[in-house]
Amino acid sequence: MKDSCFNEFDPNALNVEDALSEILQSTGIKKTYELVKLKNAYDRVLAKDIKATQDIPNYKNSAMDGYAVNFTDRSKKNFSFKCIGESYAGHPFMGDVKPNNAIKVMTGGLVPNKCNAVIMKEMVIEKGNMIEVKSKIAKNQNIRFPGEDIKKDDLVLSKGKKIDEIDIGILASLGKSELYVYSKPIVGFFSTGDELVSLGNPIIRSQVYDSNRYLLHGLLQKYPVRIKDFGVVKDNMTSITKKLKKASLECDLLLTTGGVSVGDADFVKDALNKIGKINFWKIAVKPGRPLAYGKIKKCLFFGLPGNPVSVVVTFNLFVNASIKKMSGQIIRKSLSLEARLESDIKKRKGRKEYKRGILSVDKGKLFVKCLSSQGSNILSSLKKANCYIELDETISRINKGAFVKVIPFELESEHYD
Numbered sequence: 379m380k381d382s383c384f385n386e387f388d389p390n391a392l393n394v395e396d397a398l399s400e401i402l403q404s405t406g407i408k409k410t411y412e413l414v415k416l417k418n419a420y421d422r423v424l425a426k427d428i429k430a431t432q433d434i435p436n437y438k439n440s441a442m443d444g445y446a447v448n449f450t451d452r453s454k455k456n457f458s459f460k461c462i463g464e465s466y467a468g469h470p471f472m473g474d475v476k477p478n479n480a481i482k483v484m485t486g487g488l489v490p491n492k493c494n495a496v497i498m499k500e501m502v503i504e505k506g507n508m509i510e511v512k513s514k515i516a517k518n519q520n521i522r523f524p525g526e527d528i529k530k531d532d533l534v535l536s537k538g539k540k541i542d543e544i545d546i547g548i549l550a551s552l553g554k555s556e557l558y559v560y561s562k563p564i565v566g567f568f569s570t571g572d573e574l575v576s577l578g579n580p581i582i583r584s585q586v587y588d589s590n591r592y593l594l595h596g597l598l599q600k601y602p603v604r605i606k607d608f609g610v611v612k613d614n615m616t617s618i619t620k621k622l623k624k625a626s627l628e629c630d631l632l633l634t635t636g637g638v639s640v641g642d643a644d645f646v647k648d649a650l651n652k653i654g655k656i657n658f659w660k661i662a663v664k665p666g667r668p669l670a671y672g673k674i675k676k677c678l679f680f681g682l683p684g685n686p687v688s689v690v691v692t693f694n695l696f697v698n699a700s701i702k703k704m705s706g707q708i709i710r711k712s713l714s715l716e717a718r719l720e721s722d723i724k725k726r727k728g729r730k731e732y733k734r735g736i737l738s739v740d741k742g743k744l745f746v747k748c749l750s751s752q753g754s755n756i757l758s759s760l761k762k763a764n765c766y767i768e769l770d771e772t773i774s775r776i777n778k779g780a781f782v783k784v785i786p787f788e789l790e791s792e793h794y795d
């Protein structure tokens with residue numbers, strides 16, 4: 379037992395941090411990788427470090443349309459240059475530019491070695507093949523130097539980076555047309571529950587549409603995984619065991635929802651115990667306390683709760699980290715902020731709680747409102763919210779005006795820890 383306050387909740391429940399570290403410890407990285415075309419690399423995970431094979435830019439060039447000059451006297455405020463040629467992007471001037479000579483240059487055009495400044499076109503008076511400049515010139519002004527963006531041999535992208543559009547742009551600028559990415563892990567799921575009806579069929583009172591499968595499908599879209607939907611299974615030991623066995627053979631990670639608590643119709647834990655191994659099944663967290671985590675042969679298994687908000691919260695807290703690790707991604711902590719609470723909050727000691735909240739800014743200060751509907755069945759509360767309010771195990775009550783930890787949806791830290 380880690381903390382005396384755990385007695386007030388459930389002494390057998392793991393705390394969030396311990397559960398997460400156990401999950402990460404037992405999740406292996408997918409070992410296979412594949413070569414993909416750059417355009418197909420979006421949202422895939424880089425399997426090998428990438429170093430720059432050249433400088434970017436790779437030649438000295440102009441940041442402006444104007445004139446590249448070879449000037450000598452820095453103290454002067456009045457210059458006259460003889461224009462001896464021109465350098466367009468893709469059409470360089472290859473001649474010698476002697477002192478007091480200039481060439482016309484376009485943005486991106488090569489600036490000859492002996493030129494030590496570029497003067498904007500707007501600052502120049504053109505007189506035949508002569509130009510006049512009536513201002514001071516700073517050495518190297520408006521010149522872009524080789525390697526000022528990326529230097530040859532720099533580490534450009536690290537293994538484990540999920541490729542985004544900027545990465546694709548950078549890799550293209552380096553001429554990289556193909557790269558190695560990790561193969562996509564296969565993530566499967568099914569729902570459990572006698573009350574569940576698949577979409578497309580009518581329901582009667584006492585039945586509900588199987589929304590969790592759609593929820594999970596949506597949650598998984600953001601990951602570089604292959605998704606397998608194994609449908610819905612009735613609340614009975616034989617069917618659940620059979621489905622777990624079959625699906626686990628086809629997946630690297632398997633998720634179920636429902637049937638994982640202590641009710642008379644909750645068979646997921648027992649089925650897992652029969653054909654695999656349970657690492658733990660209770661976490662001191664709300665929403666989401668019953669969560670069975672284990673393995674069936676080589677397949678990782680998460681038995682998520684049935685209530686939809688619990689599905690989302692436990693997915694974000696635990697499954698997210700496991701999939702990221704499995705797919706080779708570097709795992710970063712969620713970015714958290716401190717905001718002033720707009721009304722009192724009550725909670726039970728001994729468990730971590732993730733309340734849904736609305737974060738706002740007023741005169742540069744952060745405020746957070748705790749939504750009134752916090753039931754784990756109320757999915758619309760996640761729609762209204764834009765953050766979680768994270769309340770630690772030791773907290774029992776927080777008053778209006780106090781600072782609380784807030785995790786905005788979809789914000790990550792730049793750092794890895």
Ligand code: AMP
Pocket residue numbers: 569570571573574586587588589590591635636637638639641683684685686755
């Ligand atoms: P359980 O964890 O099986 O006791 O389910 C808890 C609550 O979540 C019950 O109200 C279920 O009807 C609901 N629930 C379970 N599975 C689903 C599902 N796939 N889609 C929508 N609601 C569900």
Ligand code: MG
Pocket residue numbers: 570571572613636637643684
């Ligand atoms: Mg159920």
